[in-house]
Amino acid sequence: MIKLEPRGERSATMAYLSPVLAALLTMLTGLLLFTLLNVDPVEALITILYVPISDTHGIAELCVKTAPILLCAIGLSVVFKAKIWNIGAEGQLLMGGLFGSYIALQLIEAEGFWVLPIVLIAGILGGMFWAGIAAILKVRFHTNEILTTIMMNYIALNILLWAVHGPLKDPEGFNFPESALFGDSALLPVLIEGTRVHFGMALALLAVVAVWVLMSRSFYGFQIKVMGMDAGAARLSGFKEKRLTYFALLLSGGLAGLAGVGEVTGPIGQLIPQISPGYGYAAIIVAFLGRLHPLGILLASLLMALLYMGGEMAQISLGLPLALTGLFQGMLLFYLLACDVLISFRIRLNPRKVKTSAPLTPLASETRG
Amino acid sequence: MKRRQFNKLVTGLAAGVCLSALSTLSAQAADPLKVGFVYVGPIGDHGWSYQHDQGRKSVEAEFGDKVQTTYVENVAEGADAQRVIYNLAKTGHNLIFTTSFGFMNPTLKVAKQFPNVVFEHATGYKMAKNLGTYISKTFEGRYVAGYVASQVTRSNKIGYIASFPIPEVIRDINAVQLALNKYNPAAELKVIWVNSWFDPGKEADAANAMMDQGVDVILQHTDSPAAMQAAERRGIYAVGQASDMSSFGPNAHLLSVVDEWGPHYIRTVKAVMDGTWEAKANVEGMKEGSIVIPGFNESIPADVVAHAKELIAGIKDGSVYPFAGPIKNQAGELVVAEGERLNYEDLEKMNWYVEGITSEIPK
Numbered sequence: 001m002i003k004l005e006p007r008g009e010r011s012a013t014m015a016y017l018s019p020v021l022a023a024l025l026t027m028l029t030g031l032l033l034f035t036l037l038n039v040d041p042v043e044a045l046i047t048i049l050y051v052p053i054s055d056t057h058g059i060a061e062l063c064v065k066t067a068p069i070l071l072c073a074i075g076l077s078v079v080f081k082a083k084i085w086n087i088g089a090e091g092q093l094l095m096g097g098l099f100g101s102y103i104a105l106q107l108i109e110a111e112g113f114w115v116l117p118i119v120l121i122a123g124i125l126g127g128m129f130w131a132g133i134a135a136i137l138k139v140r141f142h143t144n145e146i147l148t149t150i151m152m153n154y155i156a157l158n159i160l161l162w163a164v165h166g167p168l169k170d171p172e173g174f175n176f177p178e179s180a181l182f183g184d185s186a187l188l189p190v191l192i193e194g195t196r197v198h199f200g201m202a203l204a205l206l207a208v209v210a211v212w213v214l215m216s217r218s219f220y221g222f223q224i225k226v227m228g229m230d231a232g233a234a235r236l237s238g239f240k241e242k243r244l245t246y247f248a249l250l251l252s253g254g255l256a257g258l259a260g261v262g263e264v265t266g267p268i269g270q271l272i273p274q275i276s277p278g279y280g281y282a283a284i285i286v287a288f289l290g291r292l293h294p295l296g297i298l299l300a301s302l303l304m305a306l307l308y309m310g311g312e313m314a315q316i317s318l319g320l321p322l323a324l325t326g327l328f329q330g331m332l333l334f335y336l337l338a339c340d341v342l343i344s345f346r347i348r349l350n351p352r353k354v355k356t357s358a359p360l361t362p363l364a365s366e367t368r369g
Numbered sequence: 370m371k372r373r374q375f376n377k378l379v380t381g382l383a384a385g386v387c388l389s390a391l392s393t394l395s396a397q398a399a400d401p402l403k404v405g406f407v408y409v410g411p412i413g414d415h416g417w418s419y420q421h422d423q424g425r426k427s428v429e430a431e432f433g434d435k436v437q438t439t440y441v442e443n444v445a446e447g448a449d450a451q452r453v454i455y456n457l458a459k460t461g462h463n464l465i466f467t468t469s470f471g472f473m474n475p476t477l478k479v480a481k482q483f484p485n486v487v488f489e490h491a492t493g494y495k496m497a498k499n500l501g502t503y504i505s506k507t508f509e510g511r512y513v514a515g516y517v518a519s520q521v522t523r524s525n526k527i528g529y530i531a532s533f534p535i536p537e538v539i540r541d542i543n544a545v546q547l548a549l550n551k552y553n554p555a556a557e558l559k560v561i562w563v564n565s566w567f568d569p570g571k572e573a574d575a576a577n578a579m580m581d582q583g584v585d586v587i588l589q590h591t592d593s594p595a596a597m598q599a600a601e602r603r604g605i606y607a608v609g610q611a612s613d614m615s616s617f618g619p620n621a622h623l624l625s626v627v628d629e630w631g632p633h634y635i636r637t638v639k640a641v642m643d644g645t646w647e648a649k650a651n652v653e654g655m656k657e658g659s660i661v662i663p664g665f666n667e668s669i670p671a672d673v674v675a676h677a678k679e680l681i682a683g684i685k686d687g688s689v690y691p692f693a694g695p696i697k698n699q700a701g702e703l704v705v706a707e708g709e710r711l712n713y714e715d716l717e718k719m720n721w722y723v724e725g726i727t728s729e730i731p732k
Contacts, residue, residue: 316405
């Protein structure tokens with residue numbers, strides 16, 4: 001007989017320690033797993049966690065992989081604080097990539113410093129537009145944003161596919177589904193010569209700082225947090241709930257849009273059907289792994305990006321299967337949730353009789369089982 | 370350990386690593402040739418990536434410890450591809466195959482960074498000094514399949530599940546129509562575009578929609594066995610694509626047009642070992658063993674099987690060529706005169722349907 005009993009008070013220290021603990025437990029399980037797979041466990045962990053970032057090129061690649069996840073996750077932290085569950089970062093990212101690509105293709109011959117900002121703004125607006133629809137539906141029609149944002153992910157993907165197979169297809173590309181390569185003026189500048197790390201990472205870091213200031217230093221951020229903790233209290237204090245909802249959703253949509261346009265104008269350089277291997281969904285994990293705190297999200301997105309790259313390296317150097325990456329991400333989340341449960345609850349074996357002094361109904365005994 | 374000692378040790382180690390890197394370069398002949406493969410799908414897809422992995426295994430079987438192969442599966446065709454290809458090159462792979470169209474631009478970019486590594490990209494059109502391309506003449510197999518379909522159909526309605534309107538797919542549809550024009554002009558070819566290479570749900574939907582319209586033989590240029598399974602359930606025929614799909618529909622399976630990548634991979638590895646490799650567009654078909662039809666359904670009449678085998682033999686020795694004139698386009702205009710042939714340069718850009726196809730190519 002095991003019973004979970006709420007602890008009186010959540011330990012603040014443990015709340016911050018639990019991601020670290022989860023990471024450690026993941027490593028330990030990983031060691032066990034590699035031993036079972038007959039792979040030298042230490043070598044495997046080094047291959048997955050260190051080799052991908054052991055030189056400048058690797059660190060640059062880590063930034064390339066982190067930037068879109070970080071941008072989506074930092075935006076999500078704002079909506080999630082307001083207890084608005086935007087699951088649509090993926091769709092908002094795709095729309096950002098699509099809007100940005102459209103403008104970049106219109107300006108393909110154009111040269112000058114002004115091209116890139118216009119393309120980036122178009123991408124941000126694309127993401128905001130997509131999140132804005134969900135915001136209107138939520139505020140005006142009280143639809144559940146979890147459903148609308150998820151469904152709009154699929155709509156966005158299909159609009160993108162239509163565009164890249166149709167109007168935005170490279171006229172000289174033999175009908176292959178990809179756009180022409182963008183002009184140089186529409187490409188994000190590379191930060192380190194010879195690598196792919198681009199200005200998008202700088203924008204992502206800027207977004208982290210901006211969101212940090214917004215949420216911890218501004219009255220707007222305070223209102224968002226209050227609204228998330230107690231919507232009734234926020235209303236009583238005269239906070240404008242609708243305006244805050246629009247603000248939070250548009251902000252997260254805009255940042256996801258920036259992530260999308262950053263991919264097409266950064267490492268990819270053209271519009272293709274696969275802009276994102278699910279960054280918008282990974283960002284949800286990252287946002288919670290990072291405790292919705294800007295610094296935590298920065299660390300969590302770096303870890304997530306590293307796990308992806310480590311999974312590739314494990315295939316290349318050790319011949320380990322790809323499923324391992326998924327397993328690692330899954331374990332990390334599992335341990336985090338497990339740690340969280342144990343922070344809020346304590347496990348009781350053989351619950352004291354006092355607690356169940358009332359005569360047991362069959363139903364009650366089942367729920368205890 | 371004192372800091373200075375430590376620094377010395379680190380420099381020593383770094384120098385050692387550099388030296389050993391240099392020595393691996395000079396001792397390349399003695400070391401196994403490292404061959405890397407980048408797959409777009411999982412190797413368990415029983416279609417495109419699976420067949421490429423079979424090819425990788427045949428390289429291992431052929432060369433034993435003279436080669437060392439590596440693969441990375443499920444690589445997204447976005448920003449990730451370039452990093453995977455780069456890391457393969459950086460970890461000392463001498464020959465890298467990238468096996469999906471979407472890897473074209475990433476492969477080209479990495480090929481420029483590693484001039485001493487040989488790259489080959491499947492199904493694309495961009496090349497460099499150290500980047501060649503390879504593709505199979507699937508239309509040869511498709512022509513034979515079109516002939517068999519024209520003979521076994523009772524409703525004279527043949528279905529074709531197509532992926533994307535790129536030249537490779539369009540020319541294969543044309544090859545089937547040319548076979549119909551020759552062997553059963555009354556038969557009609559219905560084409561459905563599913564805009565995906567691998568989408569079992571959509572492929573099954575397309576198959577069911579066509580069967581509802583009376584189609585009794587289904588061909589496909591998509592990779593999942595869903596259409597084969599749907600045909601088996603409804604008791605009609607289907608032609609397998611990319612891998613041998615007979616196990617997915619023992620009764621429905623007429624034949625499969627199988628991509629065997631092994632022969633090309635073995636030839637390429639050998640050329641790189643011998644130092645005779647050069648960047649070119651490798652277009653290989655039945656003659657080279659790259660396109661194979663492993664077997665025929667037992668219910669196909671013996672004379673049809675016999676003629677299909679004659680066609681295969683003819684394609685191998687060059688006496689049969691699907692795109693030999695006269696060929697007319699949909700408007701009925703003569704495009705290829707009697708005695709002329711469409712060569713591969715023309716087929717590579719083919720964006721028009723031959724006479725007899727009633728639908729339009731999606732724009």
